[in-house]
Amino acid sequence: MIELKEVPQEKQQEVKNFCNLNNVLFDEAAISHIVLDSSNILxxxxxxxxxxxxxxxxxxxxxxxxxxxxxxxxxxMQINYCYRNSISFIKVKKGLNDNFFKRAGFVEKGDYLVLDVQAFYANLKCQQ
Structure with missing residues (x-):
């Protein structure tokens, strides 16, 4: 079964190992979310x-x-985390994968792409 979940701060070592193996930036102070299939991080x-x-x-x-x-x-999950914690804006440095973020509603602002979290949820439309 596939799960998406937040990783508690005390269980970050497994995320760090995954990041190191895949040459992905890891910050111990950051909030981590993972895609998990059984015990395998995807x-x-x-x-x-x-x-x-x-x-x-x-x-x-x-x-x-x-x-x-x-x-x-x-x-x-990141956007939802911000919404639940009253964080109004999310930014990401340009060049990470700009089209991916623009499709989600991020807009250019200087060296960053920025998302207004409240506007994101206000613009959601339920599909039948």
């Missing part, structure tokens, strides 16, 4: 919050599991 994302603004540090899915919606799921 993807990871990290979000750092400073001064009320969140910055996406990474979203990574192993090559053989891409184009299955896991990256979108990780991004939505």
């Amino acid at each position: 993807g990871v994302s990290q979000l750092k919050v400073e001064n009320g603004i969140a910055e996406i540090l990474s979203i990574f899915v192993k090559e053989e599991f891409r184009n299955m919606g896991f990256g979108d799921g990780l991004l939505k």
